[in-house]
Amino acid sequence: MQAPNSPALADAAANWTGAYVHIPFCARVCPYCDFAVVQGQDDQVGRYIEALVTEISVGGSWRPLDAVFVGGGTPSRIDPGLLVALIERLAEVHGLNPDAEVTMEANPEDWSSEKSDGFRRAGVTRVSFGAQSFDPVTLGTLGRRHGPADIMRAVERARTSGFSSISLDLILGTVGESLVSWEATLDDALELPIDHVSIYALTIERGTPFGRAVAAGGPSPNEDDQADKYELAVRRLGERGFVQYETSNFAKPGHACRYNLTAWAQGEYVAYGLGAHRHLDGTRSWNVRRFDAYLNRIESGESPIANSEALDAIAKEEERLIVGLRRLAGVEAGERGRRWLAGSAGQRLAEAGLVKLTEGRLVVTDPLKADTVAREIVGA
Numbered sequence: 541m542q543a544p545n546s547p548a549l550a551d552a553a554a555n556w557t558g559a560y561v562h563i564p565f566c567a568r569v570c571p572y573c574d575f576a577v578v579q580g581q582d583d584q585v586g587r588y589i590e591a592l593v594t595e596i597s598v599g600g601s602w603r604p605l606d607a608v609f610v611g612g613g614t615p616s617r618i619d620p621g622l623l624v625a626l627i628e629r630l631a632e633v634h635g636l637n638p639d640a641e642v643t644m645e646a647n648p649e650d651w652s653s654e655k656s657d658g659f660r661r662a663g664v665t666r667v668s669f670g671a672q673s674f675d676p677v678t679l680g681t682l683g684r685r686h687g688p689a690d691i692m693r694a695v696e697r698a699r700t701s702g703f704s705s706i707s708l709d710l711i712l713g714t715v716g717e718s719l720v721s722w723e724a725t726l727d728d729a730l731e732l733p734i735d736h737v738s739i740y741a742l743t744i745e746r747g748t749p750f751g752r753a754v755a756a757g758g759p760s761p762n763e764d765d766q767a768d769k770y771e772l773a774v775r776r777l778g779e780r781g782f783v784q785y786e787t788s789n790f791a792k793p794g795h796a797c798r799y800n801l802t803a804w805a806q807g808e809y810v811a812y813g814l815g816a817h818r819h820l821d822g823t824r825s826w827n828v829r830r831f832d833a834y835l836n837r838i839e840s841g842e843s844p845i846a847n848s849e850a851l852d853a854i855a856k857e858e859e860r861l862i863v864g865l866r867r868l869a870g871v872e873a874g875e876r877g878r879r880w881l882a883g884s885a886g887q888r889l890a891e892a893g894l895v896k897l898t899e900g901r902l903v904v905t906d907p908l909k910a911d912t913v914a915r916e917i918v919g920a
């Protein structure tokens with residue numbers, strides 16, 4: 541079983557194939573969220589799934605898939621039978637490798653025993669719950685509809701249904717969350733039979749209710765507070781056998797997310813649905829984000845693609861370094877990385893112990909500084 545942070549695993553992912561499918565429906569839009577989501581459109585679910593099936597079919601076949609990721613939005617709001625139709629269509633069009641990982645995102649409050657069994661039978665192997673916190677006050681601030689007991693029930697049900705990997709997403713640094721509350725959230729999460737944890741610091745996005753509140757002078761998350769909570773999380777998860785393999789991601793051996801590894805290794809992936817982004821043949825492209833525009837385009841036989849960008853060799857190399865340095869396995873230094881490391885900025889950070897060259901790979905020793913180091917390299 542390969543360690544989640546193994547360089548061999550990180551590099552192998554560059555040859556894997558992924559497919560992303562976006563399900564945008566949410567019961568209510570959370571005040572921090574800037575994803576492509578819709579609220580109050582559940583009567584359009586059937587129409588949207590049909591559009592997705594059309595988009596998958598019209599796009600034509602590619603290569604058998606190693607990883608499928610059904611994200612949102614809230615995929616767990618739809619009926620498992622609809623997901624069967626999507627997974628079957630993906631398998632018919634591209635093929636699905638026998639050991640393919642099929643992940644879906646889920647909200648704990650939707651996860652009844654029937655849905656849990658139904659999604660497992662639909663072919664989902666890995667479920668990622670948007671838990672965010674175990675503190676009811678913090679959950680309220682984040683506008684979430686579930687409580688701690690919903691998370692515990694959902695995880696137990698998923699385990700009973702036989703998912704091979706269960707992950708929790710947690711958010712640290714919400715305004716009003718104390719260090720004690722965050723520690724309790726970590727402890728509660730680690731009491732559960734989970735295999736993977738993703739930890740994100742709350743960021744304030746313009747155009748969201750939180751963004752408007754901060755722009756109007758309201759309190760915003762404190763970076764020092766978030767750094768302390770992150771350090772605590774890295775320590776606590778490590779003590780409990782979770783191996784950090786990317787700035788935000790921790791897994792037990794054998795449970796690294798294959799779809800994410802593919803994206804971080806600049807592997808290729810197709811994508812379908814509202815606002816979905818893909819990477820194919822050296823080109824990145826993304827779909828329209830307006831719900832009615834997406835449906836109308838598909839139904840009238842037009843492409844849903846809003847825009848695309850062909851990466852030249854320089855952009856590709858910069859992206860390789862930026863994304864790769866967030867992995868604990870680091871990234872093949874390449875000419876640009878070596879040149880930077882030999883220069884004064886590289887030497888300064890190497891002497892400070894922040895970066896090192898290990899068997900030709902550039903590794904950032906403090907994952908929180910990975911973006912800063914990457915910016916220094918691409919800006920040099």
Ligand code: SF4
Pocket residue numbers: 565566568569570573574575577612613614647670
């Ligand atoms: S449930 Fe998730 S996708 Fe939906 S609004 Fe909230 S954060 Fe965004």
